[in-house]
Amino acid sequence: MNILITGGAGFIGSNLALHLIDLGHEITVLDNLSPQIHGSNPEETSPLYRSIKDKVRFVAGTVCDDAAWREVLPGQHAIVHLAAETGTGQSMYEIKRYVDINIGGTGLMLDLLANTDHQVKKVVVASSRSIYGEGKYFSETLGIVYPCARKESDMKAGNFDLMCAQSGEVLKLLATDEESKIHPSSVYGITKQNQEQMVLTVCKSLNIGAIALRYQNVYGPGQSLSNPYTGILSIFSTRIKNGNGINIFEDGKESRDFVYIDDIVRATTAALLADEVRDEVFGIGAGIATDVLTVAETLVRNYGVEVPITVTGAFRIGDIRHNFADLSKANRMLGFSPQVSFDEGIRNFSAWVDQQEVQVDTYDASIAEMSKRGLFK
Numbered sequence: 001m002n003i004l005i006t007g008g009a010g011f012i013g014s015n016l017a018l019h020l021i022d023l024g025h026e027i028t029v030l031d032n033l034s035p036q037i038h039g040s041n042p043e044e045t046s047p048l049y050r051s052i053k054d055k056v057r058f059v060a061g062t063v064c065d066d067a068a069w070r071e072v073l074p075g076q077h078a079i080v081h082l083a084a085e086t087g088t089g090q091s092m093y094e095i096k097r098y099v100d101i102n103i104g105g106t107g108l109m110l111d112l113l114a115n116t117d118h119q120v121k122k123v124v125v126a127s128s129r130s131i132y133g134e135g136k137y138f139s140e141t142l143g144i145v146y147p148c149a150r151k152e153s154d155m156k157a158g159n160f161d162l163m164c165a166q167s168g169e170v171l172k173l174l175a176t177d178e179e180s181k182i183h184p185s186s187v188y189g190i191t192k193q194n195q196e197q198m199v200l201t202v203c204k205s206l207n208i209g210a211i212a213l214r215y216q217n218v219y220g221p222g223q224s225l226s227n228p229y230t231g232i233l234s235i236f237s238t239r240i241k242n243g244n245g246i247n248i249f250e251d252g253k254e255s256r257d258f259v260y261i262d263d264i265v266r267a268t269t270a271a272l273l274a275d276e277v278r279d280e281v282f283g284i285g286a287g288i289a290t291d292v293l294t295v296a297e298t299l300v301r302n303y304g305v306e307v308p309i310t311v312t313g314a315f316r317i318g319d320i321r322h323n324f325a326d327l328s329k330a331n332r333m334l335g336f337s338p339q340v341s342f343d344e345g346i347r348n349f350s351a352w353v354d355q356q357e358v359q360v361d362t363y364d365a366s367i368a369e370m371s372k373r374g375l376f377k
């Protein structure tokens with residue numbers, strides 16, 4: 001197939017492109033080589049871009065540009081739409097940029113699919129677990145609940161767990177499935193919800209098979225070590241490698257579902273190539289919650305660099321407490337089950353980081369930006 005990957009120079013896109021090339025597909029990448037991800041001179045500063053540039057047809061351009069789309073669309077049989085701004089915290093103050101690129105870029109793609117001649121039969125869009133907000137919990141009093149974002153006053157008092165609105169009991173975390181309530185707690189999450197709903201609705205009307213993949217926290221060799229806005233494994237790694245201590249938010253017990261890049265590539269390929277699977281959403285993760293303190297301690301151990309880890313009790317507005325994916329549907333319909341354990345994945349990731357040049361640590365500046373706007377407490 002001829003496959004267009006938007007954002008194909010990024011972390012997920014470049015790995016996916018290389019895998020699809022191995023399977024014999026022809027890949028076109030549309031990517032604007034955003035400096036936040038690729039540095040100021042991608043030829044020198046972006047190993048991600050360098051890994052694909054000679055193997056794909058690369059078109060430098062933004063998904064917000066009509067002419068760029070008209071250049072890349074002819075002859076494509078499928079699109080994997082990954083291009084996006086991806087920082088949850090940053091999305092809370094760079095609102096127009098996030099809306100323009102994530103929602104506007106997707107709108108433009110769909111407009112052209114609706115109004116020009118093309119051969120596209122399948123679209124896979126990258127959604128995110130961030131659309132669920134807090135996800136799925138169990139209350140002894142109310143049964144299954146989907147709690148709203150936590151109150152600032154509770155968090156200021158050090159109460160970070162989700163509590164039952166009726167009884168006040170601490171809620172029990174459950175795996176979040178595709179039927180779970182959608183109520184994002186960040187602008188980024190809202191744009192992801194919007195992207196997937198637009199893609200599913202419009203593609204259905206055009207008889208194009210569409211799939212939205214709600215990725216959990218993806219990590220692995222190749223992820224940007226210089227972007228302070230997303231990816232806690234890389235943020236922590238860059239801090240440790242610079243000899244800087246790690247401040248852990250809340251009480252360190254907040255957790256995420258960390259899924260290894262190879263598993264994401266496997267799931268995305270399965271969704272793309274399964275002709276009979278269309279008009280569906282899938283949660284894609286490792287299906288296991290790992291707390292943030294464990295992540296920091298494991299990385300410090302792996303790098304063998306002594307830096308202090310401080311659990312600060314501070315918190316960011318828009319952050320969720322926990323989330324992990326229920327993989328039953330992806331397993332049943334895509335045959336997907338993760339192959340790489342967290343232990344193996346973080347070992348591979350740390351070994352890769354050990355071989356990279358140490359990046360400038362700009363994390364404190366990103367926190368200062370949030371503090372200035374009242375988003376970091």
Ligand SMILES: NC(=O)c1ccc[n+]([C@@H]2O[C@H](COP(=O)([O-])OP(=O)(O)OC[C@H]3O[C@@H](n4cnc5c(N)ncnc54)[C@H](O)[C@@H]3O)[C@@H](O)[C@H]2O)c1
Pocket residue numbers: 006007008009010011012013030031032033034037038061062063064081082083084085086101105126127128129214215216217218219224
């Ligand atoms: N990595 C994760 O943990 C994760 C989790 C959930 C969802 N996702 C989604 O998966 C997709 C890919 O994520 P990633 O981790 O590879 O991110 P990434 O930042 O590494 O890659 C995104 C790519 O898109 C490009 N891009 C940004 N704006 C663009 C624009 N206007 N036009 C063209 N290209 C543009 C960037 O240059 C970059 O190469 C995103 O849509 C993201 O929201 C990622």
